[in-house]
Amino acid sequence: MPSSPLSPPVRAFFLVNEGLAFLLEVLALGLLAWWGFTRDIGRVGSIALAVAAPLAAAVLWGLFAAPKARFTVPLAAQLGVKAVVYGAAALALLALGQRSWALWFTAVVLVNTVLATYYRTRS
Known part of the structure; x- marks a missing residue:
């Protein structure tokens, strides 16, 4: 939450946008799983990829981009991680x-x- 006080309509918009951010993060993981599952690399391979792709994205996100990330990194690095995860999800949609x-x-x-x-x- 921003440190400066927000008017009630702006606060409501902020909270809705934060909720949307969470839904987009979950959707990105789901898209990576869907993509992995549809790869024609054999049943075991596609299941492994359906687990590994979103798991790798979630670990990367949790380490560097989450609000309570394990490591504090500059804003540019956080945005870079988000670009990688969201970009992979968008490319997964294209591949599908x-x-x-x-x-x-x-x-x-x-x-x-x-x-x-x-x-x-x-601020």
Whole structure:
């Protein structure tokens, strides 16, 4: 939450945007799992990839990009991790043949991340 007081409508918008950020994070993990499961590398291989891809993204996110990340890194590094995870999810959608959904996902992620970053860094 920003340190400066927010008016009730701005506070409500901030909280809705934070909720959307969480949903986008979970969606990104789900998209990576879906992509991994659909790879034609054998049953065991696709199940392993369906587990490994979102697990790797979640570990990366938890270490560097989460609000209570294990390591404190500069804002640019946090945004870089988010770009890698969200970019992988968008590419997963493209690989699944979902071009329009990939574009929508990317657009929503960009707007959400810009707004969240603005409100979180506001003094």
